[in-house]
Structure formats: structure tokens, C-alpha cells
Amino acid sequence: MDQVTHAIQDYYPEDFAHCFGCGRMNEQGHQFRTGWDGDKTVTIYSPKEKHKAIPGFVYGGLIASLVDCHGTGSAALVKHRDNGLEPEDAEDAPRFVTGSLAVKYLKPTPQGVPLRAVGTHEKTEGKKITIKVDVYAEDALVVTGEVTAVEMPDTFKK
Numbered sequence: 177m178d179q180v181t182h183a184i185q186d187y188y189p190e191d192f193a194h195c196f197g198c199g200r201m202n203e204q205g206h207q208f209r210t211g212w213d214g215d216k217t218v219t220i221y222s223p224k225e226k227h228k229a230i231p232g233f234v235y236g237g238l239i240a241s242l243v244d245c246h247g248t249g250s251a252a253l254v255k256h257r258d259n260g261l262e263p264e265d266a267e268d269a270p271r272f273v274t275g276s277l278a279v280k281y282l283k284p285t286p287q288g289v290p291l292r293a294v295g296t297h298e299k300t301e302g303k304k305i306t307i308k309v310d311v312y313a314e315d316a317l318v319v320t321g322e323v324t325a326v327e328m329p330d331t332f333k334k
């Protein structure tokens with residue numbers, strides 16, 4: 177898979193589509209897109225030249241953003257599928273915020289290659305969904321992470 181066809185972020189209502197990491201309405205943002213690949217979730221992103229730590233290597237904060245939005249997007253996908261739905265089946269997708277975010281940098285991440293974040297659903301506890309995230313640069317596992325995503329409270333809604 178080279179790119180995600182049906183991304184959950186394509187189905188967030190417009191008011192919730194401005195996230196700097198994954199909002200499709202935010203032209204200044206990364207516009208990460210997260211979809212299913214079998215029973216895993218995937219987000220593919222090619223860091224830009226400006227996203228460098230030192231020449232040749234990607235800034236870790238950018239990768240943390242990738243893990244963050246990949247985790248919340250994956251939680252939304254999991255919740256949707258638990259309801260019997262795929263992203264393209266409904267106009268409105270479930271929405272999750274980041275409760276906690278952990279990132280472990282295993283190796284320097286090279287620039288110039290697409291990054292692939294792969295998510296595994298670890299557990300669901302009430303409104304909380306935990307996603308394990310592995311980030312690959314080509315075949316090398318460079319970063320692992322874990323996101324606990326919490327279903328967006330009604331108080332966030334307009």
C-alpha cells in the first residue's frame with residue numbers, strides 16, 4: 177500500500193477538520209491521513225526538507241505529531257468498525273482526543289523516504305482506546321509509541 181484511500185480524517189465534520197496534524201481544512205498543517213490496512217491502521221507521510229533535526233534526519237517532534245494523530249485517527253477507525261462501519265460508509269466519523277502520548281525514538285530517522293506509521297489496537301476501556309504505533313522508514317523500525325485516545329466529550333461539540 178503506497179497511500180491511504182479512505183482516510184478517517186476525510187469524514188470528520190468540517191468544524192473538527194482543522195487539526196494542525198491531521199485536519200484536511202488546515203492548509204498549513206501536515207494533513208496526515210489514516211486508514212485501515214487489514215486489521216492494522218496506517219498513515220503514510222513524507223517529511224519535508226524543513227522538518228529536519230540536523231541535515232539528513234527528521235525532527236522528533238514531527239514524528240511525535242505523526243504518532244499522535246495516527247493514534248487518534250486509529251481510535252476513531254476502531255470505534256467506527258466496532259459500530260459496523262468503514263470510513264466511507266458514513267458522513268460523520270467518531271472523534272477522539274489525545275489523553276496521553278508516549279514516543280520512543282529507537283534510531284535516527286532519515287529524511288528523503290516516506291514514513292509509515294502502523295497502528296495496532298491494544299485495548300478499549302469505556303471511552304478510552306489504546307493504540308500501539310510503530311513507525312517505519314522504509315524497512316527500518318525507527319520509532320515506537322503508544323496513544324491513549326479518549327472519545328471527544330460532548331462539551332467540545334458546538
Ligand SMILES: CCCCCCCC/C=C\CCCCCCCC(=O)SCCNC(=O)CCNC(=O)[C@H](O)C(C)(C)COP(=O)(O)OP(=O)(O)OC[C@H]1O[C@@H](n2cnc3c(N)ncnc32)[C@H](O)[C@@H]1OP(=O)(O)O
Pocket residue numbers: 188192193195197198244245248271272273274275276301302303304324326327328329332
Ligand atoms: C482543547 C483542544 C481539543 C482539540 C480536539 C478537538 C476535537 C477534534 C476531534 C477530532 C478531530 C481531529 C482529531 C484531532 C486529534 C488531534 C490530537 C490532539 O491534539 S487533541 C488535543 C490534546 N488533547 C487534549 O487537549 C485533551 C485534554 N483533556 C481533556 O479534554 C479531558 O481530560 C479528556 C477528554 C481526555 C477526558 O476528560 P472527560 O471529562 O471526558 O472524561 P473522564 O471521565 O475524565 O475520562 C474518561 C476516561 O479517560 C481516562 N483519561 C482521562 N484523561 C486521561 C489521560 N490523560 N490519559 C489516559 N486516560 C485518561 C479517564 O481515566 C477515564 O477512564 P475510565 O473511563 O475511568 O476508565
